[in-house]
Amino acid sequence: MSEMIKTQETAILVGCLLDNRDVERMRLSMEELHELADTAGVEVLDVITQNRDRVDSAWYLGSGKIEEIAHRAQELDVDVIIFNDELSPSQTRNLDRVFDCKVIDRTQLILDIFAGRAQSREGKIQVELAQYNYLLPRLAGQGKQLSRLGGGIGTRGPGETKLESDRRHIRKRISELKQQLSDTVRTRQLHRERRKKNSVFQIALVGYTNAGKSTLLNQLTTAETLQEDKLFATLDPTTRQLQLPNGMEVLLTDTVGFIQDLPTTLVAAFRSTLEGVKEADLILHVVDSSHPDLEIHMEVVNRILKELKAEQIPELVVFNKADLVREGTYLPPAEESILVSALSKEDQRRLLERIESFVMASFDQFTLKIPVERGDILSLLHREGVEMEQQYEEEEESYRVKVRVNRDHPIYGRIAPFLLDPPETVEESW
Numbered sequence: 001m002s003e004m005i006k007t008q009e010t011a012i013l014v015g016c017l018l019d020n021r022d023v024e025r026m027r028l029s030m031e032e033l034h035e036l037a038d039t040a041g042v043e044v045l046d047v048i049t050q051n052r053d054r055v056d057s058a059w060y061l062g063s064g065k066i067e068e069i070a071h072r073a074q075e076l077d078v079d080v081i082i083f084n085d086e087l088s089p090s091q092t093r094n095l096d097r098v099f100d101c102k103v104i105d106r107t108q109l110i111l112d113i114f115a116g117r118a119q120s121r122e123g124k125i126q127v128e129l130a131q132y133n134y135l136l137p138r139l140a141g142q143g144k145q146l147s148r149l150g151g152g153i154g155t156r157g158p159g160e161t162k163l164e165s166d167r168r169h170i171r172k173r174i175s176e177l178k179q180q181l182s183d184t185v186r187t188r189q190l191h192r193e194r195r196k197k198n199s200v201f202q203i204a205l206v207g208y209t210n211a212g213k214s215t216l217l218n219q220l221t222t223a224e225t226l227q228e229d230k231l232f233a234t235l236d237p238t239t240r241q242l243q244l245p246n247g248m249e250v251l252l253t254d255t256v257g258f259i260q261d262l263p264t265t266l267v268a269a270f271r272s273t274l275e276g277v278k279e280a281d282l283i284l285h286v287v288d289s290s291h292p293d294l295e296i297h298m299e300v301v302n303r304i305l306k307e308l309k310a311e312q313i314p315e316l317v318v319f320n321k322a323d324l325v326r327e328g329t330y331l332p333p334a335e336e337s338i339l340v341s342a343l344s345k346e347d348q349r350r351l352l353e354r355i356e357s358f359v360m361a362s363f364d365q366f367t368l369k370i371p372v373e374r375g376d377i378l379s380l381l382h383r384e385g386v387e388m389e390q391q392y393e394e395e396e397e398s399y400r401v402k403v404r405v406n407r408d409h410p411i412y413g414r415i416a417p418f419l420l421d422p423p424e425t426v427e428e429s430w
Contacts, residue, residue: 009042012073015049015084016061028293029260033084036109040116045076060091070098082109086263089138107134107263114266122184129177130265132170139167188276201250201359201406203242204277206305207286208297209257212320214238216286216342217254220352237276244356245349246387253280258301277308282358283315289339290324295332314358318351360387363404368418370399377418384411 015030017023030047037044048069050061059066060083073081080102087095087105095103104112111131118124205213221240242252255277267274277283285301287294298317305311317334319325323341331339338354340347370377372392378399381388387404400420405412 009079010045011042011080013047017051019053125181132174133265202280203252203282204280205254205284209259211286211288213286278310283313285317289319290321367420368401369420370418372397
């Protein structure tokens with residue numbers, strides 16, 4: 001009779017509940033660790049926490065508690081122990097001596113998920129770079145861990161290399177990856193500059209992971225990005241054209257979802273991708289309005305936007321998943337917000353109209369006096385789809401034309417000689 005073969009890895013989750021930290025945030029952090037494990041395909045058999053005033057520098061938790069967890073791990077025959085914080089190299093070495101199974105931390109778990117989800121060349125480079133930067137200071141004492149490598153979480157990517165003896169190889173590889181990343185960043189920057197030059201209005205979708213950004217992108221455009229009820233379903237940024245009700249086309253870009261305690265190595269590696277948010281003319285901050293911790297989610301996103309120096313960009317908060325919101329649910333106040341379900345056609349129309357109002361508000365209003373013989377200017381305005389009102393003035397044999405146009409648009413240079421009023425005194429009423 002053949003032995004039963006495990007088809008799914010099993011784990012115990014371990015967390016340190018600090019007395020000086022927000023209880024709600026700690027609870028959310030542990031819940032997210034459970035979701036991350038689920039996303040990585042790991043079955044959680046137990047969750048063990050300890051209240052402390054500080055993390056133990058040698059063992060993370062008290063040594064007695066660690067021994068207790070080791071016995072529990074043997075009893076349940078789990079494959080991996082997952083710690084909710086990033087372990088120091090010395091903590092990892094100490095814990096490795098106690099446990100007879102793999103020991104990984106929150107950072108390794110997230111890195112592993114990213115490694116499995118990256119599709120683009122740039123995404124794969126960013127993840128590999130983050131993995132090596134995480135592993136480099138932890139090479140000493142990795143022998144036991146590496147001897148157990150046989151697949152599963154925490155082993156994806158560069159784990160096959162003899163990390164404990166090949167620092168030079170890793171440093172060289174980090175250097176190569178940084179150069180490759182620099183090349184791709186330069187290419188993307190050229191694309192951004194071209195869009196800016198052409199004055200294409202750019203919108204960035206940002207939000208906590210699993211808020212429904214990809215669903216929104218797919219519903220509003222022809223994009224076919226992955227939609228999954230899991231953390232980090234979308235990793236690679238996707239940009240698509242979006243047509244507004246007035247026929248104008250703008251660009252809508254999905255970004256990687258944010259999360260509490262996103263590993264610093266990942267933030268550094270993905271900074272070039274995230275910094276694209278700074279180029280946006282409008283930020284759509286998508287929030288899962290049915291989530292009990294939506295306020296914390298919004299705070300995390302706002303903090304990261306501030307770190308990216310993107311907090312001054314106009315923002316529309318899109319409270320998504322309205323169909324799942326219970327009556328009486330509190331939605332935090334926002335300067336500009338809208339409650340929608342990404343799956344509702346009526347809500348999609350309402351959202352597009354709100355986006356259109358932002359786009360049009362970003363344009364300047366000018367009055368032009370165009371001689372009748374300069375019909376080429378009128379034709380140019382029509383071709384560019386500029387919103388305009390025109391009136392023929394017979395006495396002066398010219399057209400009085402009111403237009404909305406962005407001063408950064410290339411067309412502005414062509415129409416500037418025909419401005420009736422200096423920009424400072426342009427009429428505001430239409």
